[in-house]
Amino acid sequence: MIQSTRPAQYGFAERWLPRLVLAPSFLLSLVFIYGFVVWNGYLSFTASSLLPRYEWVGFHQYARLFANDRWWVAVFNLFKFGVLFIGISMLVGIFLAILLDQKIRFEGFIRTVYLYPMALSFIVTGTAWKWMLNPGLGLEKLMHDWGWTSFTFDWLVNPDMSIYTVVIAAIWQSSGFVMALFLAGLRGIDDSIIKAAQIDGATLPRIYWKIILPAMRPVFFSTLMILAHIAIKSFDLVVALTGGGPGFSSDVPATYMYAMAFTRGEMGLGSASAMMMLLSVSAVIVPYLYSELRRGSR
Amino acid sequence: MAMPALPAARYPNSELEKKMGALAIKNVTKSFGDTHILKGIDIEIDDGQFLILVGPSGCGKSTLMNIIAGLEGPTTGEVHIGGRVVNNISPKDRDIAMVFQSYALYPTMNVRQNIAFGLETRKVPKKEQDEVIQRVAKMLQMDHLLDRKPGQLSGGQRQRVAMGRALARDPILFLFDEPLSNLDAKLRVEMRTEIKQLHQRLKTTMVYVTHDQIEAMTLGDRIAVMKDGIIQQFGSPQEIYERPSNLFVASFIGSPSMNFIDCHLAEQNGQIGVSLQTDSDARFLPLPNGQRLAGRVGQEVILGVRPEQLDVAHSDDNVAAISIKVNLTEPTGPDTMIFTKINGKEVVARVHPRDAKGPGETMRLALDMSKVVLFDPKTELRLE
Numbered sequence: 013m014i015q016s017t018r019p020a021q022y023g024f025a026e027r028w029l030p031r032l033v034l035a036p037s038f039l040l041s042l043v044f045i046y047g048f049v050v051w052n053g054y055l056s057f058t059a060s061s062l063l064p065r066y067e068w069v070g071f072h073q074y075a076r077l078f079a080n081d082r083w084w085v086a087v088f089n090l091f092k093f094g095v096l097f098i099g100i101s102m103l104v105g106i107f108l109a110i111l112l113d114q115k116i117r118f119e120g121f122i123r124t125v126y127l128y129p130m131a132l133s134f135i136v137t138g139t140a141w142k143w144m145l146n147p148g149l150g151l152e153k154l155m156h157d158w159g160w161t162s163f164t165f166d167w168l169v170n171p172d173m174s175i176y177t178v179v180i181a182a183i184w185q186s187s188g189f190v191m192a193l194f195l196a197g198l199r200g201i202d203d204s205i206i207k208a209a210q211i212d213g214a215t216l217p218r219i220y221w222k223i224i225l226p227a228m229r230p231v232f233f234s235t236l237m238i239l240a241h242i243a244i245k246s247f248d249l250v251v252a253l254t255g256g257g258p259g260f261s262s263d264v265p266a267t268y269m270y271a272m273a274f275t276r277g278e279m280g281l282g283s284a285s286a287m288m289m290l291l292s293v294s295a296v297i298v299p300y301l302y303s304e305l306r307r308g309s310r
Numbered sequence: 311m312a313m314p315a316l317p318a319a320r321y322p323n324s325e326l327e328k329k330m331g332a333l334a335i336k337n338v339t340k341s342f343g344d345t346h347i348l349k350g351i352d353i354e355i356d357d358g359q360f361l362i363l364v365g366p367s368g369c370g371k372s373t374l375m376n377i378i379a380g381l382e383g384p385t386t387g388e389v390h391i392g393g394r395v396v397n398n399i400s401p402k403d404r405d406i407a408m409v410f411q412s413y414a415l416y417p418t419m420n421v422r423q424n425i426a427f428g429l430e431t432r433k434v435p436k437k438e439q440d441e442v443i444q445r446v447a448k449m450l451q452m453d454h455l456l457d458r459k460p461g462q463l464s465g466g467q468r469q470r471v472a473m474g475r476a477l478a479r480d481p482i483l484f485l486f487d488e489p490l491s492n493l494d495a496k497l498r499v500e501m502r503t504e505i506k507q508l509h510q511r512l513k514t515t516m517v518y519v520t521h522d523q524i525e526a527m528t529l530g531d532r533i534a535v536m537k538d539g540i541i542q543q544f545g546s547p548q549e550i551y552e553r554p555s556n557l558f559v560a561s562f563i564g565s566p567s568m569n570f571i572d573c574h575l576a577e578q579n580g581q582i583g584v585s586l587q588t589d590s591d592a593r594f595l596p597l598p599n600g601q602r603l604a605g606r607v608g609q610e611v612i613l614g615v616r617p618e619q620l621d622v623a624h625s626d627d628n629v630a631a632i633s634i635k636v637n638l639t640e641p642t643g644p645d646t647m648i649f650t651k652i653n654g655k656e657v658v659a660r661v662h663p664r665d666a667k668g669p670g671e672t673m674r675l676a677l678d679m680s681k682v683v684l685f686d687p688k689t690e691l692r693l694e
Contacts, residue, residue: 204414207381212428213402222427226418
């Protein structure tokens with residue numbers, strides 16, 4: 013109705029201008045994201061080494077990948093890192109959000125303090141924590157200088173523990189963000205619900221456990237989605253903090269892929285590992301997108 | 311409808327407590343630093359009475375309600391519920407139930423769980439819980455809603471559930487915090503009647519906060535009109551309507567609100583009265599038993615007249631009648647509001663539509679001088 017009343021000469025621009033403006037980014041993402049995904053998928057079935065070589069070898073690279081110890085270290089590291097990072101960030105974030113929700117003074121200031129790490133890149137976080145956790149430079153040296161000479165905290169250089177330093181740094185960076193998400197959710201809860209529960213005789217922990225946190229379900233799921241993909245993509249933090257070491261003890265799939273494809277001249281193997289990561293991210297994202305889009309269309 | 315038996319007594323001497331289940335608020339104040347929200351509140355009501363706290367927003371009525379509930383503590387003063395001082399008793403042990411403006415239903419629980427939550431917290435046996443839920447659901451006719459979540463209910467249904475949750479508690483004192491303000495006009499009237507019926511059936515003491523003077527008048531046994539943290543008047547609805555203690559109460563209660571006409575108190579032929587001037591008339595209207603005001607003759611007063619006390623004059627009652635010029639009419643159906651000017655002030659008269667004249671015409675109005683009230687313009691208090 014409205015369109016028919018407009019002058020005819022606008023019709024052409026109105027139809028084509030949006031498409032024209034969107035075309036470059038559409039084209040770029042088509043080529044540089046989806047095109048390269050397909051190319052990478054193809055490479056993973058070839059015998060590429062230092063450079064792409066289009067010699068079809070079937071699932072050979074995947075077989076090599078699954079027989080590779082370093083890959084499995086990376087996968088288990090990702091698993092440990094993912095579970096601990098998501099779990100602890102979530103707990104710390106919810107706990108901070110609940111504390112901040114008690115109508116305290118200087119809340120705005122405190123909120124900014126906790127949220128600030130999110131403003132840093134993982135490279136900065138990793139570097140700063142590398143210095144702090146370095147036994148010869150940071151915490152351990154400080155304790156020794158203060159006279160506690162038996163203190164040891166060598167996780168950064170201990171192959172069994174190095175992945176947990178990544179966990180610590182990642183939690184430090186992300187729990188403030190989780191806190192902000194949950195705080196926003198908690199603010200959406202009507203105050204009188206808490207009053208009603210108090211009159212009903214519930215204690216504060218019970219009010220949170222039985223009434224408020226269950227109402228946070230949507231926040232919980234979006235936070236999980238965000239943290240999960242941060243965990244799977246984690247690369248820069250590991251590179252800056254441990255460099256995947258000592259040895260390859262703190263490798264994750266992303267650093268493994270980078271090492272294989274670009275420094276070890278095993279492009280086919282790298283591509284195969286990249287495909288495995290793509291599949292695991294899809295396994296998380298696709299059901300989520302499906303449920304979101306279905307909800308949107310309803 | 312006969313009330314099913316109450317759940318087993320939770321207090322050994324519950325019968326006794328019910329008898330003394332009155333509320334007394336003694337010199338309660340509430341301040342935050344230099345901000346004084348409540349400035350010495352005294353209220354006492356008998357068991358089974360329906361107390362209304364009414365006032366404009368910011369008058370402190372909700373704070374007072376929170377103090378009664380124990381959600382906030384008073385700065386000074388005492389709150390007595392059921393004959394005991396409850397200042398240091400937590401909300402859950404005050405034996406009260408509260409209904410909130412926003413309903414405050416627990417969003418993730420269905421109706422049954424919402425009602426059961428308080429019972430569970432107080433460790434009522436499961437079987438007894440079910441009985442209470444059944445009783446409440448039947449009383450409020452919401453059996454069919456028990457398995458729904460609050461999000462699936464309409465505003466009126468949510469309000470009903472919130473009331474059900476309060477009823478399940480079987481308290482000695484019900485608190486209602488503007489429970490009808492979020493409902494549309496029609497539903498509000500229905501629920502108002504339902505709350506009144508509920509009170510008649512339960513005969514439990516109730517405290518009801520509202521800013522709506524119609525709710526206050528229709529529901530209350532006792533009304534406390536509040537402004538600026540002070541109780542302006544405390545009395546029965548009729549007292550407050552007929553003998554408002556000051557200008558604020560007079561203007562707040564009643565719709566359309568009371569007309570205030572500035573005039574001089576004068577004496578003519580041994581009678582004390584006021585002179586009124588309209589566009590078409592000027593008259594001296596004597597006050598019945600005006601001699602009590604002899605000391606104030608010559609002073610300025612404010613004459614308070616309710617719109618319905620200005621009615622069409624019939625030819626025989628000549629005494630307190632005055633002719634006016636109609637400026638505007640507002641028909642409401644049962645009545646027509648006539649707008650005119652007396653002593654330069656806009657005045658509304660409520661007359662039968664049959665008697666209403668059109669704008670520009672003149673008509674004669676009779677003032678019921680036995681019902682008008684006088685206020686002191688300086689203190690704003692009613693003159694006895």
